[in-house]
Amino acid sequence: xxxxxxxxxxxxxxxxxxxxxxxxxxxxxxxxxxxxxxxxxxxxxxxxxxxxxxxxxxxxxxxxxxxxxxxxxxxxxxxxxxxxxxxxxxxxxxxxxxxxxxxxxxxxxxxxxxxxxxxxxxxxxxxxxxxxxxxxxxxxxxxxxxxxxxxxxxxxxxxxxxxxxxxxxxxxxxxxxxxxxxxxxxxxxxxxxxxxxxxxxxxxxxxxxxxxxxxxxxxxxxxxxxxxxxxxxxxxxxxxxxxxxxxxxxxxxxxxxxxxxxxxxxxxxxxxxxxxxxxxxxxxxxxxxxxxxxxxxxxxxxxxxxxxxxxxxxxxxxxxxxxxxxxxxxxxxxxxxxxxxxxxxxxxxxxxxxxxxxxxxxxxxxxxxxxxxxxxxxxxxxxxxxxxxxxxxxxxxxxxxxxxxxxxxxxxxxxxxxxxxxxxxxxxxxxxxxxxxxxxxxxxxxxxxxxxxxxxxxxxxxxxxxxxxxxxxxxxxxxxxxxxxxxxxxxxxxxxxxxxxxxxxxxxxxxxxxxxxxxxxxxxxxxxxxxxxxxxxxxxxxxxxxxxxxxxxxx
Numbered sequence: 001x002x003x004x005x006x007x008x009x010x011x012x013x014x015x016x017x018x019x020x021x022x023x024x025x026x027x028x029x030x031x032x033x034x035x036x037x038x039x040x041x042x043x044x045x046x047x048x049x050x051x052x053x054x055x056x057x058x059x060x061x062x063x064x065x066x067x068x069x070x071x072x073x074x075x076x077x078x079x080x081x082x083x084x085x086x087x088x089x090x091x092x093x094x095x096x097x098x099x100x101x102x103x104x105x106x107x108x109x110x111x112x113x114x115x116x117x118x119x120x121x122x123x124x125x126x127x128x129x130x131x132x133x134x135x136x137x138x139x140x141x142x143x144x145x146x147x148x149x150x151x152x153x154x155x156x157x158x159x160x161x162x163x164x165x166x167x168x169x170x171x172x173x174x175x176x177x178x179x180x181x182x183x184x185x186x187x188x189x190x191x192x193x194x195x196x197x198x199x200x201x202x203x204x205x206x207x208x209x210x211x212x213x214x215x216x217x218x219x220x221x222x223x224x225x226x227x228x229x230x231x232x233x234x235x236x237x238x239x240x241x242x243x244x245x246x247x248x249x250x251x252x253x254x255x256x257x258x259x260x261x262x263x264x265x266x267x268x269x270x271x272x273x274x275x276x277x278x279x280x281x282x283x284x285x286x287x288x289x290x291x292x293x294x295x296x297x298x299x300x301x302x303x304x305x306x307x308x309x310x311x312x313x314x315x316x317x318x319x320x321x322x323x324x325x326x327x328x329x330x331x332x333x334x335x336x337x338x339x340x341x342x343x344x345x346x347x348x349x350x351x352x353x354x355x356x357x358x359x360x361x362x363x364x365x366x367x368x369x370x371x372x373x374x375x376x377x378x379x380x381x382x383x384x385x386x387x388x389x390x391x392x393x394x395x396x397x398x399x400x401x402x403x404x405x406x407x408x409x410x411x412x413x414x415x416x417x418x419x420x421x422x423x424x425x426x427x428x429x430x431x432x433x434x435x436x437x438x439x440x441x442x443x444x445x446x447x448x449x450x451x452x453x454x455x456x457x458x459x460x461x462x463x464x465x466x467x468x469x470x471x472x473x474x475x476x477x478x479x480x481x482x483x484x485x486x487x488x489x490x491x492x493x494x495x496x497x498x499x500x501x502x503x504x505x506x507x508x509x510x511x512x513x514x515x516x517x518x519x520x521x522x523x524x525x526x527x528x529x530x531x532x533x534x535x536x537x538x539x540x541x542x543x544x545x546x547x548x549x550x551x552x553x554x555x
Contacts (some may be wrong), residue, residue: 049117073093103251182232306499306524475499
């Protein structure tokens with residue numbers, strides 16, 4: 001046995017087992033997130049049943065989607081207030097997504113299997129995704145135009161299916177007018193307002209010049225007001241056109257509800273859909289999730305602003321941290337005199353990597369936001385005061401904070417890469433007549449580029465998943481505008497932004513509807529993991545390209 005241990009074979013198997021267990025845990029975690037997240041977009045069948053406990057005199061009809069099922073002890077169910085049949089020790093309960101939150105505030109509810117009748121799956125049961133109040137489950141009874149019934153029963157469904165594409169097109173036009181066109185005019189009006197305030201503060205102008213500029217600004221304001229009035233009139237016309245059409249629906253328990261087509265995002269009949277139709281619906285739902293804007297306290301809609309904000313923040317962070325980290329490493333390794341001071345700096349850099357991220361957030365808030373941002377506002381944006389421009393949390397300060405957070409990783413990785421370059425290469429270059437600077441920038445740095453990319457990969461992986469510091473320096477629950485739009489200067493670094501990590505935290509822990517947000521947590525987490533993988537694979541491919549390039553050059 002001792003001889004076997006001395007050969008080192010047990011340690012090889014131990015390392016292999018540890019690697020296998022780690023890979024299994026990683027892939028298991030990703031699979032769990034993928035299954036729970038991607039299953040959310042599949043159109044589940046709608047079930048309908050009667051429910052009557054021993055305390056109810058009459059059964060109640062219930063309709064909805066099966067969310068999940070649990071097996072529990074009868075004692076635990078009684079302690080939570082459920083009516084459980086006598087003499088029963090094990091109870092199966094089902095969580096049903098009933099929707100219809102405008103009619104009943106609880107759209108998720110538990111039902112005990114023993115009190116449920118046989119499940120039915122009516123083919124004409126419809127699921128409606130709405131802008132407000134979540135999903136609606138029921139039956140289409142009437143299709144109305146200008147409050148007049150024009151179709152009933154199956155004819156109402158046909159009329160609704162024929163009309164909904166045009167209605168969606170009109171709603172998209174309304175959203176474009178409100179989000180882009182009116183937003184552009186509001187931005188221009190704000191610039192006119194700031195120009196008027198600057199005109200009032202400018203004491204160097206003569207009365208004639210002041211009057212001339214004031215008249216020009218007033219004319220620009222009037223032109224913008226006229227354009228705004230035209231857009232508002234067009235928007236109101238489209239709203240009136242959309243409001244003409246409505247549905248009368250009936251729930252499983254007989255309640256009737258009228259829903260305007262302008263409030264309907266999507267409609268489907270899952271019990272009447274084949275596998276191919278469900279697959280098409282699945283793809284459309286997933287695309288809407290990736291490209292849409294959030295609704296209903298982030299428990300509905302898409303995550304496009306969060307994806308965009310995360311990618312932009314990582315790119316800005318990379319642009320800042322890479323040159324500073326590389327230059328710092330080059331100075332410490334190639335130029336600084338090795339001694340107690342340099343050793344102290346290296347120890348400080350290594351310790352900086354272990355500082356809790358929330359500390360960096362507090363520093364970023366005090367230094368970047370309040371000190372630097374506040375002074376920028378005082379110097380360059382006095383006309384906007386007291387409303388802050390750069391003196392409030394924004395994507396630029398979040399990027400700089402994370403750049404500071406990941407700076408030690410880049411410095412250490414780059415310095416390790418510089419250390420691996422043999423002294424023979426340096427001596428050979430100097431012997432051929434190259435200066436130290438030429439040797440460094442034309443030989444040593446290019447050969448160390450893969451190590452620099454390794455540092456950037458680690459920095460991106462850490463920065464993309466950070467949440468705590470971002471809560472202090474720029475991230476918000478819901479951003480009304482993206483940091484990039486069609487208004488000059490196009491890239492607005494002074495705006496707050498949404499982030500996938502914070503979106504997961506917000507939906508998972510601060511959502512008013514926990515059950516509705518649960519699948520979105522998994523779906524958003526999967527997108528975040530895939531985004532980090534894509535960013536890392538991109539950096540790895542660049543690193544491998546550089547490695548092969550300079551390996552060929554050295555050969």
